[in-house]
Amino acid sequence: MGLFSKSGSTAVAEPPVKLAGFSAPPVRPAKGAAPAPAIAKPQATPAAAAPAAQPYVAPSAPQVQVQAMAPQQERSPYFQQMKVRIHQNLVERLDVQNLKTLPPDIVRREVRVLIRELCQQEKGLLTSSDQERLMDEVMDETFGLGPLEILLKDPAISDILVNRFDRIYVEKKGRLELSEVTFRDNAHLRQIIDRIVALVGRRVDETSPMVDARLSDGSRVNAIIPPLALDGPAMSIRRFGSKPLMPEDLIRAGAFPAAVMDFLSAAVQARCNVLISGGTGSGKTTLLNCLSRYISADERVITIEDAAELQLQQPHVVRLETRPPNIEGKGEVSSRDLVKNCLRMRPDRVIIGECRSGETLDMLQAMNTGHEGSMTTIHANTPRDAITRLEVMIAMGGFDIPVKGLRTQIASAIQIIVQAQRLGGGKRKVTRVSEITGMEGENITMHDLFAFEQTGVDSNGGALGQFVCTGIRPKTGEKIEARGLKLPADLFQRRVIPSK
Numbered sequence: 001m002g003l004f005s006k007s008g009s010t011a012v013a014e015p016p017v018k019l020a021g022f023s024a025p026p027v028r029p030a031k032g033a034a035p036a037p038a039i040a041k042p043q044a045t046p047a048a049a050a051p052a053a054q055p056y057v058a059p060s061a062p063q064v065q066v067q068a069m070a071p072q073q074e075r076s077p078y079f080q081q082m083k084v085r086i087h088q089n090l091v092e093r094l095d096v097q098n099l100k101t102l103p104p105d106i107v108r109r110e111v112r113v114l115i116r117e118l119c120q121q122e123k124g125l126l127t128s129s130d131q132e133r134l135m136d137e138v139m140d141e142t143f144g145l146g147p148l149e150i151l152l153k154d155p156a157i158s159d160i161l162v163n164r165f166d167r168i169y170v171e172k173k174g175r176l177e178l179s180e181v182t183f184r185d186n187a188h189l190r191q192i193i194d195r196i197v198a199l200v201g202r203r204v205d206e207t208s209p210m211v212d213a214r215l216s217d218g219s220r221v222n223a224i225i226p227p228l229a230l231d232g233p234a235m236s237i238r239r240f241g242s243k244p245l246m247p248e249d250l251i252r253a254g255a256f257p258a259a260v261m262d263f264l265s266a267a268v269q270a271r272c273n274v275l276i277s278g279g280t281g282s283g284k285t286t287l288l289n290c291l292s293r294y295i296s297a298d299e300r301v302i303t304i305e306d307a308a309e310l311q312l313q314q315p316h317v318v319r320l321e322t323r324p325p326n327i328e329g330k331g332e333v334s335s336r337d338l339v340k341n342c343l344r345m346r347p348d349r350v351i352i353g354e355c356r357s358g359e360t361l362d363m364l365q366a367m368n369t370g371h372e373g374s375m376t377t378i379h380a381n382t383p384r385d386a387i388t389r390l391e392v393m394i395a396m397g398g399f400d401i402p403v404k405g406l407r408t409q410i411a412s413a414i415q416i417i418v419q420a421q422r423l424g425g426g427k428r429k430v431t432r433v434s435e436i437t438g439m440e441g442e443n444i445t446m447h448d449l450f451a452f453e454q455t456g457v458d459s460n461g462g463a464l465g466q467f468v469c470t471g472i473r474p475k476t477g478e479k480i481e482a483r484g485l486k487l488p489a490d491l492f493q494r495r496v497i498p499s500k
């Protein structure tokens with residue numbers, strides 16, 4: 001008896017590929033051919049396979065016509081119906097108890113055998129490539145995220161934005177385009193959302209219709225459902241890919257010149273506190289990830305995020321994630337709670353994925369009191385705006401601190417502000433590296449060290465321009481040198497920095 005056979009049949013390898021083509025193959029394998037997959041429920045008689053073995057009802061005339069000659073997209077209702085039918089039959093035939101006891105790769109292999117068998121029982125007009133596609137899609141439906149799988153396999157896609165079940169936009173090379181991929185209906189989309197959020201132990205329903213989650217590859221997911229989303233469930237996926245963007249990748253992509261990274265990497269090593277500012281999707285988290293690579297391996301780093309996105313490579317990292325309230329509105333753990341708690345965990349540096357509310361003051365205090373070299377991001381359009389946003393967030397947190405005291409706190413906590421921007425045409429760049437130098441009266445003083453000056457747009461609407469070094473030697477230069485780090489003598493020389 002096979003290792004995992006409930007029906008008594010032995011485990012089987014996938015039979016040689018015999019594709020249906022237009023002349024449908026026999027409904028079941030001939031005697032002596034490979035036995036039924038071990039994970040299938042036992043079938044007493046051929047009739048037990050009723051749903052799958054039911055005679056195929058030909059689609060209505062127009063569909064057949066479409067099938068014969070129309071392009072792929074028009075055939076899709078026919079294809080979709082067949083996929084649903086096969087998936088249902090598959091679910092009915094799977095032996096769930098047996099599945100749980102088997103290694104995942106064996107389960108996948110056997111399910112694929114079963115799907116092939118079910119495909120062949122469908123006497124529909126399927127080309128061999130359609131059958132392969134159908135098998136892939138049923139596999140994705142069974143084990144993965146359905147229609148999203150095909151998008152997730154494309155490394156060029158950085159964002160997947162599901163506006164509606166039948167309207168999915170993807171961002172490729174900085175540009176948004178409508179994808180051909182669709183869900184079957186709202187229920188199908190909802191089913192996939194449920195599957196994603198369940199993986200991280202969260203849920204989404206009418207009482208809590210918004211949720212943050214993440215995929216196994218680290219992609220960030222936000223889903224929102226009716227009644228808040230008016231046209232059915234919507235979902236936004238931010239992908240970072242299995243291989244995160246490295247500083248060299250960003251230099252090659254023209255996000256900033258090597259000189260900028262020479263300075264920033266030295267500033268991080270010298271434990272300057274860095275604030276990364278930028279609009280939505282401007283590349284803040286990517287920059288934070290890149291800068292964190294320069295933290296030395298012997299420092300204890302604690303990261304705090306709403307949905308863990310950072311991919312730190314150091315060994316000495318503790319990752320913390322906030323928790324939304326439960327169904328009774330209790331049990332919430334906010335960023336602020338985690339910042340406070342992490343200060344009792346003896347961190348050398350604290351990295352907060354995004355600073356957006358009550359945690360701001362705690363973070364500044366941490367930066368000022370022995371956790372130098374901490375970093376965070378903030379939504380703002382210029383370095384000056386970023387400072388104003390910090391003030392506003394502290395005020396909103398209910399702290400009544402005189403403006404001067406507050407600004408002094410900010411000026412002594414933060415040394416470097418890096419401004420990220422998504423420019424016209426979708427290119428992401430570091431448009432400014434500024435340094436906070438102190439206070440003059442009630443105002444924080446700061447200057448730019450590097451800047452991107454846009455001169456125009458190319459034929460694709462992409463930003464054209466040049467990086468310049470302003471010629472100002474940073475105050476942090478002393479701190480960097482005091483740490484024994486050597487910066488190139490001409491790094492801060494006033495000049496246009498040649499691109500790449």
Ligand SMILES: Nc1ncnc2c1ncn2[C@@H]1O[C@H](COP(=O)(O)OP(=O)(O)OP(=O)(O)O)[C@@H](O)[C@H]1O
Nearest residue numbers: 158239250253255279280281282283284285286428
């Ligand atoms: N310089 C770059 N060149 C090309 N792609 C980039 C660059 N920087 C970031 N990206 C990609 O752009 C997307 C958005 O980046 P990221 O998540 O870092 O932005 P963000 O500002 O943190 O966004 P949000 O405001 O949503 O948190 C990601 O898929 C990332 O891989």
Ligand SMILES: [Mg+2]
Nearest residue numbers: 284285286354
């Ligand atoms: Mg981000």
